[in-house]
Amino acid sequence: MKPDAIDFANELAQMRVDQTVASMRINRNAVSATHCEECGEDIPEPRRIAVPGCRMCAECQGITEKLNKHRR
Numbered sequence: 583m584k585p586d587a588i589d590f591a592n593e594l595a596q597m598r599v600d601q602t603v604a605s606m607r608i609n610r611n612a613v614s615a616t617h618c619e620e621c622g623e624d625i626p627e628p629r630r631i632a633v634p635g636c637r638m639c640a641e642c643q644g645i646t647e648k649l650n651k652h653r654r
């Protein structure tokens with residue numbers, strides 16, 4: 583493979599990763615839960631708009647993300 587082709591392949595792969603990350607972060611069609619799946623608390627409207635598809639309140643989300651980081 584010529585170096586150009588390798589660069590292009592890398593770029594394509596990176597683009598795909600970026601798109602996947604972006605679609606995971608912002609899915610405007612996703613329906614946000616009105617209540618937290620973890621603690622059952624109301625999820626505030628601004629959070630549901632800011633984080634489409636969220637299933638947990640900010641507090642539980644933070645705890646879950648911390649747990650996921652430790653779990654490697």
Ligand SMILES: [Zn+2]
Binds near residue numbers: 640643
């Ligand atoms: Zn919660």
